[in-house]
């Protein structure tokens with residue numbers, strides 16, 4: 001019998017890469033998505049549009065992290081072996097504008113799911129395993145560099161505070177109820193599927209549009225913040241590995257390299273033979289009330305116990321995103337030349 005996985009946040013960046021990975025491993029994959037008035041399945045359309053064998057092993061169900069009864073119904077319908085909780089209001093800047101909503105989805109939403117999983121485990125007798133998408137944002141104002149699983153948390157945003165709550169709840173369900181529950185403390189990970197309001201994708205989209213004459217300026221906030229950026233495709237493999245171990249635990253997943261937003265800008269624009277200084281303007285709107293200045297992870301534990309290491313480095317990641325976004329910009333150029341009006345991202 002194939003294993004069954006349930007993924008919340010299936011329509012997001014990580015949900016799409018994790019679905020591909022699990023389908024390739026022979027799983028049946030069920031995803032929880034929210035109802036929306038517009039299509040939100042662009043990142044996973046390729047998984048069910050083809051009449052492949054995958055088609056019958058991939059299914060979407062409606063659900064919301066704020067609807068505990070609905071989550072219970074989904075669990076009893078799907079009967080999963082593994083549950084990956086990736087759903088979140090995941091934008092840090094937005095969390096300052098919507099702190100209560102972010103707390104409800106990220107913190108209470110995780111608790112809703114943990115409760116549902118515990119009851120489902122107890123009533124079905126299945127040894128269900130749970131993955132929580134924890135975040136390096138929890139380290140916030142860092143007390144040491146690099147950060148490990150032992151580094152204290154010092155969250156600096158409503159999003160990060162909510163992730164700390166969800167992280168501790170996950171640990172507590174492991175200790176209090178013997179649930180096989182793991183947290184992956186993932187550092188920033190990007191890809192051509194990254195949301196366009198996160199800084200790496202905002203930069204690759206803008207630089208490639210500038211190159212093709214579709215955009216003149218790029219407005220950004222703090223260029224000095226440093227992040228440990230990896231490739232999302234590598235990071236979802238670590239999620240899966242955590243749930244295959246003998247015992248549940250928490251792991252830092254990172255590349256061990258950090259770069260500033262300014263360095264990322266320089267790299268991306270230079271790949272397109274452009275000077276970023278001709279196009280970038282600083283805009284206060286993109287500054288945060290409290291900033292995380294530097295993130296740099298030490299993933300030694302994952303390397304030693306999971307045999308995990310990243311395959312794509314920083315420069316390869318930027319090149320992959322630029323290559324993808326050049327194609328996108330070329331399609332937009334063709335539309336613009338044919339007289340269609342283009343919409344641009346409001347950004348955040």
Ligand code: NAP
Nearest residue numbers: 009011012013014064065086087088090133135186188189
């Ligand atoms: P993402 O692209 O923003 O995807 C978030 C997903 O959550 C989307 O599918 C979204 O659905 C869904 N969602 C939001 N609110 C929901 C709700 N109330 N009920 C059900 N689903 C809801 O995020 P990502 O980059 O894939 O990240 C995946 C997870 O890892 C998130 O929990 C994030 O906080 C965490 N994380 C990410 C990183 C990173 O660098 N990417 C690092 C550490 C941790 P819609 O499509 O309908 O909006």
Ligand code: GDD
Nearest residue numbers: 090092135136137187188197198199220221222225286348
């Ligand atoms: N989004 C954005 N937009 N960020 C900007 C901008 C801008 O115009 N200008 C500068 N930045 C800076 C931010 O201030 C931050 O220091 C850095 O770029 C990275 O911002 P994001 O790409 O939005 O990511 P993040 O680090 O805040 O959060 C991401 O990574 C976390 C893991 O550490 C998200 O994916 C979170 O969900 C995730 O948990």
